[in-house]
Amino acid sequence: MKATQTTGLHDFLERQRWFTGKGREFTIESAHPLSWLSEPGAWPAVRVELVTVRYADGNGTALDVYQVPLSYHDEPAELLAHAAVSEWEEPDLGGVPVWVYDALHDKAATALLLHGLLDDVVKPDLAFHRLGTIEVARDESSLVLTAEQSNTSLVYGEDVLLKVFRRVHHGRNPDIEVHEAFARHDCGNVARLFGWLDAEWPDADGKRARGDLGMYSDFFRTATDGWELAITSVRDLYAEADLHADEVGGDFAGESHRLGATTAEVHADMARYLPTGEWGPEELTGLAAAMRGRLADSVAAVPALAPYAGGLRDAYDDLERSVGSMPVQHIHGDFHLGQAMRTVGGWRIIDFEGEPARAWEERGTLDSPIRDVAGMLRSFDYAAQHLLADHDRADEHQLSYRAAEWAERNRSAFCEGYGEVAGIDPRDHAVLLRAYETDKAVYEVVYEARTRPDWIGIPLAAVRRLAG
Numbered sequence: 001m002k003a004t005q006t007t008g009l010h011d012f013l014e015r016q017r018w019f020t021g022k023g024r025e026f027t028i029e030s031a032h033p034l035s036w037l038s039e040p041g042a043w044p045a046v047r048v049e050l051v052t053v054r055y056a057d058g059n060g061t062a063l064d065v066y067q068v069p070l071s072y073h074d075e076p077a078e079l080l081a082h083a084a085v086s087e088w089e090e091p092d093l094g095g096v097p098v099w100v101y102d103a104l105h106d107k108a109a110t111a112l113l114l115h116g117l118l119d120d121v122v123k124p125d126l127a128f129h130r131l132g133t134i135e136v137a138r139d140e141s142s143l144v145l146t147a148e149q150s151n152t153s154l155v156y157g158e159d160v161l162l163k164v165f166r167r168v169h170h171g172r173n174p175d176i177e178v179h180e181a182f183a184r185h186d187c188g189n190v191a192r193l194f195g196w197l198d199a200e201w202p203d204a205d206g207k208r209a210r211g212d213l214g215m216y217s218d219f220f221r222t223a224t225d226g227w228e229l230a231i232t233s234v235r236d237l238y239a240e241a242d243l244h245a246d247e248v249g250g251d252f253a254g255e256s257h258r259l260g261a262t263t264a265e266v267h268a269d270m271a272r273y274l275p276t277g278e279w280g281p282e283e284l285t286g287l288a289a290a291m292r293g294r295l296a297d298s299v300a301a302v303p304a305l306a307p308y309a310g311g312l313r314d315a316y317d318d319l320e321r322s323v324g325s326m327p328v329q330h331i332h333g334d335f336h337l338g339q340a341m342r343t344v345g346g347w348r349i350i351d352f353e354g355e356p357a358r359a360w361e362e363r364g365t366l367d368s369p370i371r372d373v374a375g376m377l378r379s380f381d382y383a384a385q386h387l388l389a390d391h392d393r394a395d396e397h398q399l400s401y402r403a404a405e406w407a408e409r410n411r412s413a414f415c416e417g418y419g420e421v422a423g424i425d426p427r428d429h430a431v432l433l434r435a436y437e438t439d440k441a442v443y444e445v446v447y448e449a450r451t452r453p454d455w456i457g458i459p460l461a462a463v464r465r466l467a468g
């Protein structure tokens with residue numbers, strides 16, 4: 001690879017929100033091009049590069065593979081200046097100078113990603129898979145969604161969303177796995193899957209294997225996400241200093257109740273159509289050990305956790321001692337208010353990729369649905385507390401009291417809604433719920449320390465409460 005291509009890709013990655021290696025020293029190990037999506041001789045020439053990044057830390061053994069769809073132009077494309085990657089001489093295009101852009105911002109290139117699906121395109125190392133018919137015009141142009149995220153999503157017209165996975169892995173992507181099972185069995189509550197793109201590329205040992213690159217689904221054009229709705233309700237409550245949560249106009253408890261019911265339906269469908277299992281004492285010991293391990297790593301990363309470590313470990317000891325056995329199944333894995341979209345037809349759940357910090361091999365493994373319930377309960381706490389954290393008002397007794405009241409009301413409503421569908425209120429699994437909530441709050445302390453230090457007080461307050 002020419003030095004200019006390496007440098008260009010290196011600098012481009014560093015500028016991207018989805019690049020998880022920001023702040024770490026890294027080199028571009030290789031860039032593996034997949035087949036051209038464009039016709040020979042056509043400009044722009046378009047293909048996906050799979051870029052392997054090697055990090056200098058961890059003895060230089062840590063590798064990530066990023067998907068970078070590129071469009072190569074034979075002259076500068078002024079309208080794409082914001083999406084410029086670099087310029088170099090491209091050997092696969094006869095060595096001519098090319099101006100290279102992020103293809104996801106280039107409408108001529110994204111058209112090929114739509115046509116690939118509509119025409120069931122198959123190339124030696126990549127294939128588009130379509131499920132049923134899709135109501136979309138061939139010439140519908142695309143827009144990149146601006147929401148902060150770890151992948152890149154495009155919307156074609158008003159109805160078709162293409163989520164391009166940035167960090168790619170061999171094997172099935174759990175987001176596609178869940179959406180495919182739901183689509184094949186006609187389940188509601190999630191976006192309808194229209195299809196996906198997968199590809200084959202060599203891994204670090206040179207072995208070829210397949211992995212998923214993108215997922216096409218329904219776009220909820222008029223939906224608002226649960227986090228936005230919840231914090232509007234919290235703002236209303238703070239504005240009405242003398243009223244209780246159930247007395248103000250923006251009371252959210254009805255929505256929380258319905259979200260609980262929807263969550264239970266999604267869990268029931270995952271249990272029906274995807275693998276399930278049962279964990280006995282051995283697996284529960286393993287689960288408690290994993291939670292203790294995560295706590296130890298987190299204390300090392302964020303020493304502010306240390307005073308609570310003993311109390312937090314009690315939650316894991318209780319789990320190991322008293323749970324005995326439990327059913328496990330596919331779950332969401334990173335469930336919070338931002339993963340629930342309120343449409344006119346009710347709540348829809350998105351993004352089944354699991355926790356971003358979790359090793360890929362662990363994602364999509366079976367777990368208790370109580371982990372998701374715990375995730376959402378933590379989210380109600382966040383929604384209630386975040387305005388106090390933003391304005392440094394956590395010490396105002398009256399507001400803190402109101403925040404706790406809002407969180408409790410909505411956590412309760414969610415559990416009741418869940419229990420009405422599942423037949424058992426998740427709060428009846430108190431030991432399990434406490435252990436999972438503790439595990440999530442510990443994860444959040446590290447997440448906030450790294451990404452939003454001003455918010456670290458939110459999970460730390462929960463840690464204090466959970467440590468007893």
Ligand SMILES: Nc1ncnc2c1ncn2[C@@H]1O[C@H](COP(=O)(O)OP(=O)(O)O)[C@@H](O)[C@H]1O
Nearest residue numbers: 147149150151161191218219220221338350351
């Ligand atoms: N089907 C959808 N309809 C409407 N908006 C969506 C849909 N899926 C995702 N979004 C929007 O895109 C954002 C990021 O999506 P998500 O699947 O969570 O991506 P990531 O895995 O990168 O976090 C969401 O917060 C939501 O605002």
Ligand SMILES: O=P(O)(O)O[C@H]1O[C@H](CO)[C@@H](O[C@H]2O[C@H](CO)[C@@H](O)[C@H](O)[C@H]2O)[C@H](O)[C@H]1O
Nearest residue numbers: 150334336337338355356375378379382444447
């Ligand atoms: O949405 P992602 O899969 O990228 O999840 C990560 O980012 C979330 C933040 O957006 C983070 O969630 C935490 O903050 C939320 C408010 O912004 C709150 O509702 C969640 O309860 C809290 O955990 C999530 O943990 C992280 O994995």
